[in-house]
Amino acid sequence: MICYECQQASKRRDAVALCHHCSAALCPEHAVVLSDPVTTQYPVCKTLVLPLRARLFLCGTCREALRQKFDNYREETTVPGVTARVQEEHAVSA
Ligand SMILES: [Zn+2]
Ligand SMILES: [Zn+2]
Numbered sequence: 001m002i003c004y005e006c007q008q009a010s011k012r013r014d015a016v017a018l019c020h021h022c023s024a025a026l027c028p029e030h031a032v033v034l035s036d037p038v039t040t041q042y043p044v045c046k047t048l049v050l051p052l053r054a055r056l057f058l059c060g061t062c063r064e065a066l067r068q069k070f071d072n073y074r075e076e077t078t079v080p081g082v083t084a085r086v087q088e089e090h091a092v093s094a
Pocket of ligand 1 (some may be wrong): 004029
């Protein structure tokens, strides 16, 4: 299989990965590798992010399109509750 992005630019290069989202074949230059958080559900509506992260290939187009989603997800998973508490205290004192 050849890289879809390269083919669009009238080049020809072997693909090494597929975009997780659109399934386009990608060469090393056009493949974006992300580490995807793996979560597990606890019975009491609790989501836990596990220590090991999965590998995720995306093309440049899907990476841009999904960036907001990933950024939001990261915000939600970093130190849950702490940011909210700081804001509450600030609001009370102001
Ligand atoms: Zn390419
Ligand atoms: Zn894609």
